[in-house]
């Protein structure tokens with residue numbers, strides 16, 4: 001339990017990476033562990049697309065720059081200044097990058113569960129990403145989740161099958177620094193509040 005607690009406390013969203021390579025066997029081990037994640041009807045709808053081509057990476061970075069600029073324009077005053085100083089993606093240095101999709105057309109799981117709550121298919125992909133996040137941390141690797149992107153632009157750049165929905169774009173590599181506190185908290189954007197902790201029973 002203590003080890004699990006340490007893993008949860010030290011897991012971070014990482015945006016500052018060293019550029020040295022991650023051994024291929026380690027990447028394979030991590031992706032094997034992802035397959036142990038829970039999924040609605042055991043549908044396993046996650047599709048991890050490893051993004052290697054310079055062209056596709058450039059498209060993703062351009063999309064991030066445009067979306068980030070647009071997001072900045074939505075803030076004013078001190079919040080805008082704070083936002084402008086945040087580093088919200090490790091796309092410039094992360095040696096490994098994955099676009100993670102949900103295969104909305106998969107027959108696996110035979111529809112169980114998602115007939116009533118279709119979003120459970122996407123949530124299953126999020127669960128798999130969290131497994132990767134923790135497994136990476138356990139190996140000393142850092143993972144950064146980038147969602148300030150135009151999903152259509154990223155999907156088009158990767159030429160994936162129709163029906164795949166972009167859930168996340170992930171940067172993976174050796175972290176340049178270690179912290180027990182979220183970067184957004186350290187920079188004064190948003191700390192942990194425990195706001196969702198209380199369950200009201202009526």
Ligand SMILES: Cc1cc2nc3c(=O)[nH]c(=O)nc-3n(C[C@H](O)[C@H](O)[C@H](O)COP(=O)(O)O)c2cc1C
Nearest residue numbers: 011012013087088089145146147148181182183184
């Ligand atoms: C669904 C999701 C999307 C996220 N998108 C981004 C993002 O676009 N850019 C970013 O810097 N962090 C992103 N994050 C990371 C959060 O900012 C981070 O989890 C939060 O600040 C708490 O920090 P911690 O993960 O280090 O505990 C995302 C996290 C989740 C779960």
